[in-house]
Amino acid sequence: MTLRTVFIEAAYLAASLLFILGLRSLTMPDRARRGMQLAALGMLVAIVGTLLHHEIVRYDWILAGLALGTVIGYPLGVYVPMTAMPQRVAISHMFGAIAATLVGVAEYWRLGNGMDVPRPVMAALGFEVLFGALTITGSFMAFGKLQGILPSRPVTFRGQNYGSMAIFVTAVGLFAWLVARPAIPNAFYAMVALALVFGVSLVLPIGGADMPVVISLLNSYAGLASSATGFAIGNNVLIIAGALDGASGFVLSIIMSRAMNRSFTNVLFGAFGAAPEASARTAEGLTVHAITPEDAAIQLGYARKVIIVPGYGMAVSQAQHQVRELASLIEKNGGSVVYAIHPVAGRMPGHMNVLLAEADVPYEKLKEMDEVNDEFKNADVALVIGANDVVNPAARTDKGSPIYGMPILNADQAKQVIVMKRSMNPGFAGIENDLFYRDNTAMLFGDAKQSLAKVVQEIKQG
């Protein structure tokens, strides 16, 4: 082992340790920022170490890539608004997957188009390009749906699941063949192409509200692709960092699926929401009790305990600052306000927390479901802002409902419920929500941001 190799390996070891410390710091909100700065330092150490690699003969392309990547990455870090975070995360999975896939393809190509690829390396390369390629297109589709370029409703057609399965099975078949005989370039490139197509067909039938699961899964795949790169080129820091990312995405996927009471397969192949006829009950003959911002202001102005339930509607109308302003007023009048955050509220894990933190809501007021659910019965007002399925009591009682069994927030147990909603259109799942028709529920129709601004103004004047 030369001195140079020792130095590079030491840099990688240091980087791996700093990454783990960085992730560990995320278990403690107060120390998270410092911890992630250490992880960034670890990344720098790893890059500097790599630049000393003995096989590197020229630096012009490397520096050009580093410069171009910085020019593109810096604005993506600094200027992207918090409301665009789901699509920002989705597109970053795509970039990570492109890097892993291209390294895999280049590695296969340079080793005599498979002639000099030993079988174990072929196995690693296969995983790398399979996971990588499907993550590239899958993430791009997710990005398109979240950004509104593509319809966020599930896109389905007859035989879709069979078609997807056929593509997947063929790609895996080619993979197995390649591990047996690596030197078949056509099979390799066909496998990459099929994985790209599979990524599209995987995300196409998935609707907006299922995005938290899909983004988490793609996060996991991007990590596994990085890890497989590490196996292919024999680099431990890649294996470790990729495994951390893979594990993280996996854990998040589990948490998200549980929060919807659904399995992975159900999310991926169920095309939730495509069949509104599945909804068990309709709302015919029921009436809602609509109120004005003035009425809401009176109730909220005198409430002692208010629980706010934010949903995707809050993100859409970017109402987080008005929410915070209302909460400050209620607190000034002597009431208390906490926020009840459902794990799948919004379009990605933690979406609501980020938006409310941006509006300067202290994080100890952002309560997880289990923590806050018993408090609803003591609340004077539950203020539901643009959330629907996560407060639908049908999940508890109606066995015929598609969301039956999903853990929900007990907003209906509050003495008074005020629901802010754009219109009476049913939520994403196309399911009627009994909560809206209850005696203790009042509906405040309109854009959440404007409604909240009016309520705030009324309370200030009153």
Added chain:
Amino acid sequence: MHGLQLLEIYVFVLAGFVGFFTITRVPALLHTPLMSATNAISAISLVGSVVMAGANYGLLATVLGFVAVTCATINVVGGFIITDRMLKMFRRGGRPEAKK
């Protein structure tokens, strides 16, 4: 270049375990920063891309390596910055407010 070795599988499995047990303890509060953080960390594939772009492996490998370096760098730079931006926003009550 060396092949798939048992040792590497050990490393993968152990790192996966560390990741699993660490991440299950991350509160839901920080799930979005967690995603962007792990994304930035897994942009360590930059390390492989850099060697591909700089070594004497032929033009196609160099060009693919260059594109890979660019994409990975986007995630390193953008990912760590945006994670920091998010984590900066999470603060306790009682302290003076950052804005207005």
